[in-house]
Amino acid sequence: MIEGFLSSWTLFHNTYLAGWLIGLLLSLIGVLVVARDQIFIGAAISQASTLGIALAMAMGAWAATDTLSWMHSDGFLTILAVAFSLLAALMTSSAGKAGGESHEAITGWVFLASASLSILIVSYSPHGLEEIHRLLASSIIGATESDVWTFGMLAALSALLLVAAHSRILLFAIDPAMAGAVGMNVRRWTAAISAWLGLAVGLSIRSSGMLYTFGCLVLPALIAKNVCREVRPMFLVAPVVAVGTGAVGFVLANHYDFPPAQMTVALLSLLLMVAWLLPRMRRGTG
């Protein structure tokens, strides 16, 4: 099994590396999402990013190839994917003020509007629906070397930020009200972390699709939450779970000829179920 995986390395090394680095990056940010109990925001941002891609594809189909060739580029798709996820992240994070709509209401609206519009927009584009279905189902097979570098740098930068400001990030994640009381500007912190989340999700959706992105964002952090006694070690456990499961998932997918993204997310879901059941089983036998 391992030999088969290693022999596929030459052909798929960018896919494997990009998949693991996306897992590393999103699992780090996912701890903040899970700690603040904002899991649905991750789904809404992923869906908004898909809407950005749908819009870029529709604009590309409308634009003349000779004069507006940049609209047909991968870069344009990526820019709109990131722009829409950033916009959704900032919209959902700024909601919830007294007298206004709740976080849940705004997040639900972003999710539903993005999900419906992304299908409607590409309905008449050639291969549009096919592409949206591919994004929703997830495929990381087409990852490139530039994806590897991009996610590698973003993951390294995220890890550095977490090390440099771990106390503040921890307080912000656990108790934002107290963070405000000790002088942290909670609004700015919320906006900065939402922008970071939007950037990571937007880029990841473009490379790996919605299922893998949302799975890596929330499942490793949820597993870490169930096996850790404190929040701080969750920032170590979640990336280890994401990359470890990604490695096993990719090897299994290669051996049994399954899609790697779905295999990894299925394994993460299984691990989460085990993490839920283990304490109950211990209590039952204790």
Next chain:
Amino acid sequence: MENDGLVLKATGLALAYGRRIVLEDVNLEVRSGQFCFFLGPNGSGKTTLIRAILGALWPRAGQLWLHTDHARRERIGFVPQRCDINPTLPTTVREFVLLGLVGIRADSQDRVERLNWALDKVGLAGLEHKDYWSLSGGQRQRALVARALVRRPSMLILDEPTNGLDLSAEDAFLRSLATLNHEEAVTVLFVTHDIAITARYATHLVLFHSGSVESGPREKMLNRAALERVYGVLVDASCDASGAVTIRVCPPGGDP
């Protein structure tokens, strides 16, 4: 003017949220070691003044002076009205209390010493590895105080910290605060609606009403006229030498 022991001074202070002015022309002095209670009806500006002292709200007018010890807020401990932690999040007493050290440089030994000292002061010594969510309501409230104390504050600010505590938990909580105030000379600013605990523990009072404040020693401030101005009803409050508190509220049109 005598400045000895002055830790906080407001002069002509006005505080507002947008166009809504909450407090105007606030003049107030707090000295080191005072157990100062902020008393007043809902929406009278108690929490607003606390926010200004914590640096979370800038004065619209006037001055708010803090002793150099407190100017960077490192030696101010704050206990919020409620703790909005995600209840599904795993955390231990140790992790929770050490969150209070944000913005303070402390090596690992210093952190352990501060943690043990703070837990000891609130009667939670030995519980540092316990799951925070397994604590009782009273213990969680004391953990909140420990989180403020871990900063080794010379000023401790508490915003209605006894809400939701039963009588015995409230009593134990207030006794540990009084001990801190006496033994460590920690200045305590305590926001409450409870006249009984004010009569029992306060050395000084700040009364909030109609956008302004009055302040002074408890003996001078805790009287029928002042309380009537604040609450609009006739209230008599007294505390005898044994610490027993008597509160008499007059029925409308009657005499207490």
